[in-house]
Amino acid sequence: MLFTCWSVKGGAGTTVTATALAILLSRTSPAGAVVADLAGDVPSVLGVADPRDPGLSDWVAAGGAVPPDALGRLELDVGGGLRLLPRGTGPLGDARRLAVLGALLRADGRPVVADCGVVQPDSPVAGLVGAGDPSLLVTRGCYLALRRAPLVPCHPTGVVHLQEEGRALAGRDIADVVGAPVVAEVPVEPAVARAVDAGLLPSRLPRGLARALRELCSA
Ligand SMILES: Nc1ncnc2c1ncn2[C@@H]1O[C@H](COP(=O)(O)OP(=O)(O)OP(=O)(O)O)[C@@H](O)[C@H]1O
Numbered sequence: 001m002l003f004t005c006w007s008v009k010g011g012a013g014t015t016v017t018a019t020a021l022a023i024l025l026s027r028t029s030p031a032g033a034v035v036a037d038l039a040g041d042v043p044s045v046l047g048v049a050d051p052r053d054p055g056l057s058d059w060v061a062a063g064g065a066v067p068p069d070a071l072g073r074l075e076l077d078v079g080g081g082l083r084l085l086p087r088g089t090g091p092l093g094d095a096r097r098l099a100v101l102g103a104l105l106r107a108d109g110r111p112v113v114a115d116c117g118v119v120q121p122d123s124p125v126a127g128l129v130g131a132g133d134p135s136l137l138v139t140r141g142c143y144l145a146l147r148r149a150p151l152v153p154c155h156p157t158g159v160v161h162l163q164e165e166g167r168a169l170a171g172r173d174i175a176d177v178v179g180a181p182v183v184a185e186v187p188v189e190p191a192v193a194r195a196v197d198a199g200l201l202p203s204r205l206p207r208g209l210a211r212a213l214r215e216l217c218s219a
């Protein structure tokens, strides 16, 4: 099962949401879970050093000649049943190979969460995003983000709403604009930012964040 997490505007909370979801899945799935980092911040959110190992950008650059086990050889054990597919340092520009990557991740026997970062109108990552089921748009109730959603070549199956106090747009408004249901309401709360900043998200996953994402894990 492949969960793709993506946004249309930076800083929405996509990496934290994707990483927290992967942590929860690694606890509930007997075979563990995989977090695929297409955007580069997952190691920091996990509180581990940036890997120097080859990553997904190297897999993409190698083209169709890579051996079948090449993807598995990129995986790093980050503890607790969770394995990380690191981003690598090169560009991720080959849309066709990224779509193949999406199909391979979707066929993995374990739950896989891909942090696809910000999707732009001409984004090569669109095919991978579309392979997600669910394909989750992570957004705040932010008008400047929501007006971009129709411009990108991806349609989400669901929305993860980062719920901030004082926003005029609620979950149902976001669902109307995007044309997809809100499948999780994640509270924006200091405990999450503090756990991330301390590098302690896996060991001290804040309760509100876990509660908001738990239902997605059993879907
Ligand atoms: N639920 C939350 N509550 C409080 N703070 C949060 C929450 N989710 C994310 N944050 C904070 O918001 C900031 C942005 O989060 P994150 O890096 O996940 O966003 P992003 O969408 O991945 O950004 P980018 O577009 O740069 O990749 C970080 O400081 C993070 O700690």
Ligand SMILES: [Mg+2]
Pocket (backbone or CB within 6 Å): 014, 015, 016, 039, 041, 117
């Ligand atoms: Mg990010």
